Amino acid sequence: MIKTSNRVDFLRKMGFEVYYGDATRLDLLESAGIAQAKILICAIDNPTVTKQVTKLVKEKYPHVELMIRARNRDDAYDLLNLGIENIYRESLDTSLSLASDALHKLGFRKYTLNRQVQNFIKYDEAILRRLAKEPKKGTDSYIFVARQELEKQERYLNEDLIEGL
Incomplete structure (x- = not known):
């Protein structure tokens, strides 16, 4: 199994601009350019973190369109109830x-x-x-x-x- 840090290093070597860290931290999102973003695609495995990121971005950057992966139907329900329209169920x-x-x-x-x-x-x-x-x-x-x-x-x-x- 490839470690996350190795994946990040590999992607950077390939020329991609990669930000790695806690996506619930506003400073990390801002350094990644959330203020200028049109869309944020969130495909985090942890539904609790996904909801935290969703709420944070909706509150601080309402112009950003959210496209969110949900692990299952229950997670999709929670996202719908947060006002998310673009939900992609994992399986x-x-x-x-x-x-x-x-x-x-x-x-x-x-x-x-x-x-x-x-x-x-x-x-x-x-x-x-x-x-x-x-x-x-x-x-x-x-x-x-x-x-x-x-x-x-x-x-x-x-x-x-x-x-x-």
């Missing part, structure tokens, strides 16, 4: 690619699968935004609403599939 695209490729190997048409994947993403993003407003998962209220949303999504996807045949 969503990989999971959908894997499912699509598996179904293609089972004989489904690639075009149909691509269309269904796009529809799934559209419906799932809408559900994500609605469920973010619900009490956290595990509560009876969340489970009830989540099941209703999943049934609705399944119905829409089936209708889309039939319409496309």
Whole structure:
């Protein structure tokens, strides 16, 4: 495994301007040019740190558009509730690619699968935004609403599939 310091050194040798340190420190963000930035892409593995960076940048540099990777659905809920619009769930695209490729190997048409994947993403993003407003998962209220949303999504996807045949 490559150590972070070796990665930073390697990237600097390749000619990249690299800043390494605690992204929750305003002085580090400022030395990296946050005041002039148009976009900040945050792909930190620790959801707590991600939320801290998000809050800090939203408060101090509201002109910066945030594009944030979320590790899972719960992290995405938290980010949505912080007002973040550009959320990229870590395993969503990989999971959908894997499912699509598996179904293609089972004989489904690639075009149909691509269309269904796009529809799934559209419906799932809408559900994500609605469920973010619900009490956290595990509560009876969340489970009830989540099941209703999943049934609705399944119905829409089936209708889309039939319409496309």
